[in-house]
Amino acid sequence: MASFNIEKRPKANGDVRYRCVVIIKSKGCVVYRESRTFTKANLAKTWGTKRKCDLDVSGVPTTNKMETVQALIIKYLNDPYLGGNSGRTKRYVLNMLVDCDIAKLNADELEPPQIIEHCKNRIATGASPATVYHDIAYLKSVLKAAKPVWGMDVTEIKVNESIPMLVQMGLIGRSQRRSRRPTDDELKQIENEFRIREAHPACKIPYSDIMNFSILSCMRIGEVCSIRWDDLDQNNLAVMVRNRKDPRKKIGNHMKVALLGGASDIVIRQPKISDRIFPYDCKSITAGFQRVRTKLNIKNLRYHDLRREGASRLFEKGFKIEQVAQVTGHRNFTILWQVYAELYPEDLHQYLN
Template structure:
């Protein structure tokens, strides 16, 4: 299969994907986008809950296409998780289902959606991302894509102390090296900072002893 050959060649570094992105919202960019999206969804002709979808996308680390396909029947209330069907994988296009835990407010956002359709967010993913792009452009925010929100969510988990393996269970990455490369680009000094903090704590313990 061509798809299998592509994956093998990619693993052998004989072909490569486009340059990795490391863009995250900076400063007050997200707050400005939220404010403008609120204005957009409060318009009388609007029907897409942009704010809920934005926050859910970040907290769940899902692609917008995945968010708009989640089914109510695939919600596990006991474990506060949802089944993401056919999750993107270079080796498998269909049947790659994965249970994803909804952490923090992601579960609350899901619960407050009206059950008017089979999907929790029954909206066209292209319409959602197009609305985001129009707002971003109106605000003069450059080079920020909707997909970057997935990186933002994963980066927040990393900052909160979750391990790469734990984050991969949320993002769906099969190759941990992909996550590792992203984080070494975004946080080159993080290990040094943690080491210095542990050293200071150890010194304080010695003084107390």
């Protein structure tokens, strides 16, 4: 027979919640367990009584057996429509979470105190609040899928309850907006070092061409390495960039982008050794960039900053925000407005006057 008990659980802000735990035992071992949290004790008791009666009639559920957070993450990663469509960062974070203590809990036992403790431990290991924010956001997406996809009585409510306190405690936060632009001298030094490396017989990657193309095209390195020869429109000096990054649309976000400046010349001089124009691993390119940057003692410069550099150059040549967006692929102009405002703060004063 089923039984239930109610646990009084005070929250960090002083509020009290009542958690009703329903269990079924067989030969002294718990064979089924589920729980739900309520704001009032009488609601918890009512739900517990009803679930006890239902379970006494129907027996141990066979289609809704509770699993650990780890098992749910693995299910999510293995699902071609969930993990299969996730980006590299999300998959990396979820694979990291699989080995964390929080993943050992049953999914229905996950409560705000355990979530907050996980975040404290991550901060203690040197992770930034922005990095820990990814843990919470991606864990939430896994729990959100549990009920509609796998029919489990699990939701993301506990994560949502944790977020305001995590923000208040400074354990999670948004990443700081970057404004770093490489100087002309820095770019010249990096390009010279790349050409020295390219002269070595073992080097197969045209680092200098790829770096300059990244600036002129304003593309992400993943986009640069994925464009194909059959996507090149040589007559109109444009190329089709497939599946551009968009938080609202993961697949099918294709965009035809003009190859401005000398970008088309860089493309045309590449050897046709593959169906891709730059058939190289984007990780190898960014790693090579980091090694050169370190060797030259250039501080706080990332490969992704080249994309911002390209957008800044377009603004400096007189392009309007909507025209720059046609190159960068930004659907939301907010980021481009920030880039423009940092380049020309005097325009705002002139407008006011």
